[in-house]
Amino acid sequence: MSAFSFSAAPIDTAGLAGPLASPAAGGFAAFEGRVRDQNEGRTVRSLEYEAFEALAVAEGERIVADAVRRHGATLGRCVHRTGRLAVGDVAVWVGVSAPHRAEAFAACREIIDAVKHRLPIWKKEHYADADSGWVNCEHAAHPAVAEFDYSRQSALPEVGTTGQRRLAEAHVVVVGAGGLGCHVLASLAGAGIGRLTIVDHDRVEASNLHRQPLYAIADVGRPKAEAAARRLADYNPGLRYVPVARRFDAELGAALLAGANAVVDCTDNFAAKFLVNDAAQRAGIPAVIASVYQYEGQLQVVRADRGGSCLRCQWPEATRDGLVGNCVEAGVLGPVPAILGQLQALEVLKLLLDLPGQLQDELLLVDLLEHGQRRLAAPRNPACAGRCVRVDAAAAHAPPATDVDLRLPLAAAVAAGYRIVDIREPMECAFEPLPVSGQQSMPLGRLLDGALAVEAGHPYLLVCAHGVRSHAAAEFLRARGHANVWSLAGGLAAQS
Amino acid sequence: MPRVRLQYFALLREEAGRQSETVDTAAATPADLYAELAARHGFRLPVAQLRVAVNAAFSDWDRPLRDGDEVVFIPPVAGG
Structure with a gap:
């Protein structure tokens, strides 16, 4: 019919x-x-x-x-x-x-x-x-509604038609459609992310409206996930929106995150943030996590796909919700979650488009009263209660072939606190020095003789020309109980 | 006596009544320094609830403090 x-x-x-x-x-x-x-x-x-x-x-x-x-x-x-x-x-x-x-x-x-x-x-x-x-029948066969036009975005050389297609094929899960989530969703829908899953079990309240412009006053009382999906379908009808009006938990996370490219945490409590963090770890996908407090915000990208540090590396206990404020208790100005939400959307686009400057193993602190920003190195914490380190512990017994490889710019590894060990021969090092400083030189033969003193509590990144020797060396050290040793994937050749 | 530069965020900023300060301290570690400042500013959060960064990197609470260190005490925030 x-x-x-x-x-x-x-x-x-x-x-x-x-x-x-x-x-x-x-x-x-x-x-x-x-x-x-x-x-x-x-x-x-x-x-x-x-x-x-x-x-x-x-x-x-x-x-x-x-x-x-x-x-x-x-x-x-x-x-x-x-x-x-x-x-x-x-x-x-x-x-x-x-x-x-x-x-x-x-x-x-x-x-x-x-x-x-x-x-x-x-x-x-x-x-x-x-x-x-x-x-006169009013109508003169008006053309159909205009097509959503991404040309101003795809004009960027880093985006282009290839990048735009990548966004159209992407699936991003946004947990929490509140002050942060509204802005994440609006920006990602504007960018043309093909599929957006919107998870929120709350209903729109009148006190949400000042910082959550996806909702109209008539939406008060409606489920947020559904109201947001409807508003976004109006804004950009060419995308797929999947509203899930349920509380996020481990089971739901496993179902929703399978096959997704990233999850964005826009919740307002630590219990939920840990759930999102853990679900991302299990699914092996990046999680972009943000929180706001009055005029400040914190942003962290958990690169579970790259063995990066996780939320539990920084905040090891899940019991602090009573101690720290959320928007209800502490108050918040609309632009603060708006800006942090837009930063989250930006990080999602950066990782989907493979743009430089992606956050990893860092905590970004934003102070919007003073306009201060700090990028704090936040490497993996060996005492982390999360799965990011448990993966290492398992690897120490039976290291899977790819688990030691980290693909990241060397400078980012240095900034993230990795101790860099150049395992090439002295002549190779002299011929092509590493593009960073402060590294330790330890040719593979000496390393295998046990000459490298691995200090517990610090992540190590081994570097060679093409990532083959460093892979073997990292596996060698892992098997000797050094869980936090990594190999630079592709070696120096992959850095340029 | 090392002189360190401090920056406060969120709840600590409110309790300290300031964004940042420079202090001369007898404290040997960030943990000692926090105890000293908690007494002065009335910080209520226990150390176990906080993270500390020294010179733009997360740090252990027992690393030695040096003259000129930049110390940031960071409470968790959860609003969204």
């Missing part, structure tokens, strides 16, 4: 409504447009409709599909008459089923307005005085 069709015969409204019923639809709204006996002071006896059907059907189907999606309705249908109609005949019929009445009314209204406005359908009225005339 097509969502839009023409009928030369009288419209059977009851027969059309039946198939729109669904067990999930608690509301059904219908609109009937009928031939009336007056138009601009003249008595109308009958009228005729003529349509450019090929174009009108395609456009009509799009109108119904867009309205159903935008308003979260279940099913929609529209039938328009052609041919000769008498006064009282049904000229156009729209029916929409939806979970609740609000969606049904809204989608129904949008469909009839768009059909009247946009479709190439003409009406000829026959009057009582035997005269007749084509009536």
Whole structure:
């Protein structure tokens, strides 16, 4: 059954409504447009409709599909008459089923307005005085809604059509659609992330609105995940939004994060942040985590995909929610979560587009009163209670082939606190010095003789020309109980 | 006596009533320094709830303090 069709015969409204019923639809709204006996002071006896059907059907189907999606309705249908109609005949019929009445009314209204406005359908009225005339039918086959245009973004040489395609193919999960989440979602939808999963178990409250502009005052009381998805579908209809109005937990995390490219933590409590951190560790995907407090914010990118340090490396206990403020208790100005949320969106785009300067093994502190920013090196903590270090402990017994490789710029490793050990031969080192300073030189042979004193509590990164020797050396040291030893993937050759 | 530069965030900034300060301290480690400042400013958070960064990198609480060190006490924040 097509969502839009023409009928030369009288419209059977009851027969059309039946198939729109669904067990999930608690509301059904219908609109009937009928031939009336007056138009601009003249008595109308009958009228005729003529349509450019090929174009009108395609456009009509799009109108119904867009309205159903935008308003979260279940099913929609529209039938328009052609041919000769008498006064009282049904000229156009729209029916929409939806979970609740609000969606049904809204989608129904949008469909009839768009059909009247946009479709190439003409009406000829026959009057009582035997005269007749084509009536200006408002619509002049207006073009369809504009296409969302990413050209200002893809003009960046680092983005281009390839980067834009990468974003279109990406799936990002956003946990928390509040002060941070609204801005993360708006920016990621604007950037054209193909699939956005929105997880929030709360409903919109009036006290959220000042910092959560995805919601209108009429959304108060509605589930945030669904209200956000609806608003975003209006903003950029070309993407897929999956609202999940449930509390995030380990089980949900495992289901939602499988196959995702990144998860963004926009929750407002530590218990939830640890859950997101742990789920990202298990799924092996990056987590972009932010928190705000009054005029300050903290941002951390947990590169679980690269063996990076995690939230538990910095904050080892999950019991501090009673001690630190959240927005409810401490108060917050709207721009503070807005800015931190935008920074989170930026980090997501940086990692999806493989842009330089990605945060890893760092904590970014932002003070928006003083406009201060600090990037603090936050390397993996050997005492971390999280899985990021438990992975190492397992690796010490049976190191999987790839677990020791870290792919990152050498300078970033230095900044992150890794102790760099150059395991090449002295002649190689002299020929091509490392692009960083402060490294220790320890040719592989001496390392295998046990000459490297590995100090517990510090991460080590072994470097060679192509990452083959350093891989073997890292496995050698891991097998001797040094859990925090890594190999620079691809070696120096991969750095340029 | 080492002179260190301090920066406070969030709850600590409020309790200290300032963003930053420079102090001459007899404290040998960040842990001692925090105890000294907690007594002066009335900090309520126990050390176990905080992280400390020295010279822009997270640090252990028992590393020795040196003259000119930049010390940042960071409480966790969770708002969103």
